[in-house]
Amino acid sequence: MLFIKNLYKSFGNLEVLKGVNLTVNKGEVVVIIGPSGSGKSTLLRSINYLEIPQSGSISIDGIILDAENPNSSTINALRKSTAMVFQSYNLFKNRTVLENITESLIIVQKKSTNEANEIAEALLHTVGLIEKKHQYPSSLSGGQQQRVAIARSMAVNPKLILFDEPTSALDPELVGEVLNVIRKLAYEKMTMLIVTHEMGFAKDVADRVIFMDDGVFIEEGTPKEIFTSPQNERTKKFLHQVLDKI
Amino acid sequence: MNFNIDYGFMLQILPRILKTLHITLGLATMAMILGLIIATILALIGVFKIKVLHPLSKVYISFFRGTPLLAQLFLLYFGIPRVLPIFAGMNAYTAALIGLSLHSAAYMSETIRGAVISIDKGQMEACLSVGMSKLQGMRRVVLPQAFRIVVPPLVNSFISLIKESSLAFTLGVAEMLAQAKMSAASTYQFFESYLVVLLVYWAIAIVVGILQDKLEAKLNQAY
Numbered sequence: 001m002l003f004i005k006n007l008y009k010s011f012g013n014l015e016v017l018k019g020v021n022l023t024v025n026k027g028e029v030v031v032i033i034g035p036s037g038s039g040k041s042t043l044l045r046s047i048n049y050l051e052i053p054q055s056g057s058i059s060i061d062g063i064i065l066d067a068e069n070p071n072s073s074t075i076n077a078l079r080k081s082t083a084m085v086f087q088s089y090n091l092f093k094n095r096t097v098l099e100n101i102t103e104s105l106i107i108v109q110k111k112s113t114n115e116a117n118e119i120a121e122a123l124l125h126t127v128g129l130i131e132k133k134h135q136y137p138s139s140l141s142g143g144q145q146q147r148v149a150i151a152r153s154m155a156v157n158p159k160l161i162l163f164d165e166p167t168s169a170l171d172p173e174l175v176g177e178v179l180n181v182i183r184k185l186a187y188e189k190m191t192m193l194i195v196t197h198e199m200g201f202a203k204d205v206a207d208r209v210i211f212m213d214d215g216v217f218i219e220e221g222t223p224k225e226i227f228t229s230p231q232n233e234r235t236k237k238f239l240h241q242v243l244d245k246i
Numbered sequence: 247m248n249f250n251i252d253y254g255f256m257l258q259i260l261p262r263i264l265k266t267l268h269i270t271l272g273l274a275t276m277a278m279i280l281g282l283i284i285a286t287i288l289a290l291i292g293v294f295k296i297k298v299l300h301p302l303s304k305v306y307i308s309f310f311r312g313t314p315l316l317a318q319l320f321l322l323y324f325g326i327p328r329v330l331p332i333f334a335g336m337n338a339y340t341a342a343l344i345g346l347s348l349h350s351a352a353y354m355s356e357t358i359r360g361a362v363i364s365i366d367k368g369q370m371e372a373c374l375s376v377g378m379s380k381l382q383g384m385r386r387v388v389l390p391q392a393f394r395i396v397v398p399p400l401v402n403s404f405i406s407l408i409k410e411s412s413l414a415f416t417l418g419v420a421e422m423l424a425q426a427k428m429s430a431a432s433t434y435q436f437f438e439s440y441l442v443v444l445l446v447y448w449a450i451a452i453v454v455g456i457l458q459d460k461l462e463a464k465l466n467q468a469y
Contacts, residue, residue, distance in 0.1 A: 009281065048374070048375050049256065049374075050371050050374060050375065076377065076379075079374060079375060079376075079377050081375040083375060084371075084372075084375035084376075086368060086371070086372065086375075088366075088368055090366070090368035090371060090372035091372070092372065092373075092387045093369065093468065093469070094387065094391050094394075094468055095387075095468075103275060103376065103378075103386070103387075104376035104377055104378065107378055107382055108376060108377040108378055109377075109387065128310045136467075136468040136469070138468065138469050153370075153375075153376075154374065155376075156376050156377060204358055
């Protein structure tokens with residue numbers, strides 16, 4: 001469903017993605033782990049074209065974006081078939097919880113206000129925040145804001161949801177409620193690509209885990225393979241450091 | 247020292263000065279609206295760094311901020327019609343309106359640009375990620391948030407415009423200051439005449455300030 005071929009991206013002289021190849025199948029949950037600065041977030045943001053890759057290609061269900069030859073209709077189609085959940089939630093601050101979700105339904109998908117409200121309310125039930133629908137983001141906790149952001153991403157009706165460290169900005173006691181919502185999506189066979197530092201969650205929810213370092217994929221496999229018997233030295237070292245902390 | 251203030255005279259000329267209030271307020275309000283439109287366009291050119299237009303807008307802003315308004319008005323009213331005959335029929339009020347609009351736009355565009363770039367970049371990214379275009383994101387999410395930030399400095403600009411509209415009297419527009427000057431010249435009661443007109447300007451600024459507080463309270467609801 002998602003095919004990334006030989007994706008390359010640099011910021012000035014700093015090479016961040018050095019030829020990344022990735023395939024994600026429909027209904028699959030792929031978790032990318034790795035140290036800070038390894039290019040995980042940049043990869044995710046490139047898929048939504050929030051970062052502009054220099055070469056390689058990204059294709060989702062027949063929409064093919066050639067990084068050396070991007071055109072705006074392909075970029076738009078790519079963005080409409082994916083949705084992004086950000087580390088810092090990025091809810092529209094000038095819109096209520098309900099309006100945050102209806103915005104794309106009305107503006108992008110051209111649905112009527114009534115229909116958009118119905119969809120948004122159903123999504124708010126899913127993330128357990130229907131009673132907050134008329135509040136503004138600033139009055140919500142981080143965990144609640146992130147759950148609204150997940151509902152907003154689902155409203156796009158995406159083929160793939162990209163999670164960019166969705167719990168990294170949260171207080172520890174709020175991480176669980178967000179992970180539970182993502183877990184729920186995994187059970188419903190939503191295709192997801194997740195960058196996270198929550199190793200327990202990765203073990204639990206992933207169909208496949210990829211360890212990334214220095215702009216390339218070092219190792220990939222089932223959670224069991226990666227977490228209990230990693231083959232590569234760098235993977236071993238990273239897991240050792242991360243898991244030791246706990 | 248002779249310090250007898252003729253309060254009776256002040257009350258007597260107040261209605262005459264207030265009769266020209268609509269010219270002052272009309273000039274300032276129209277210049278504010280036109281100035282805001284030009285300023286928003288200039289600000290967006292600056293935010294998106296649009297080719298060719300961006301350096302031109304910088305020259306525009308630099309010129310109108312770097313030269314005196316009074317000299318700009320003189321050039322516009324007395325100078326331009328000499329070289330561009332189509333402006334020969336331009337009356338003083340129109341010239342003052344154009345001059346004030348162009349001048350205030352230069353200041354306000356910088357205010358608006360600053361407010362727009364102060365909005366967290368994640369807001370626009372979120373718009374793009376749900377499939378909105380840059381323009382839709384600007385119009386529906388970024389600009390409304392920037393508007394809240396920009397209200398206090400824009401109200402300042404409006405108060406400045408009300409005061410600067412008094413320069414129109416030098417072109418022969420019969421606004422409030424011109425009326426006060428006439429009263430002063432015909433009676434030699436300079437102190438009272440100019441004091442009255444200053445108090446009127448001050449009162450307007452106070453009223454505008456009260457309206458600003460109300461608007462800000464409304465805009466801050468979401469935060």
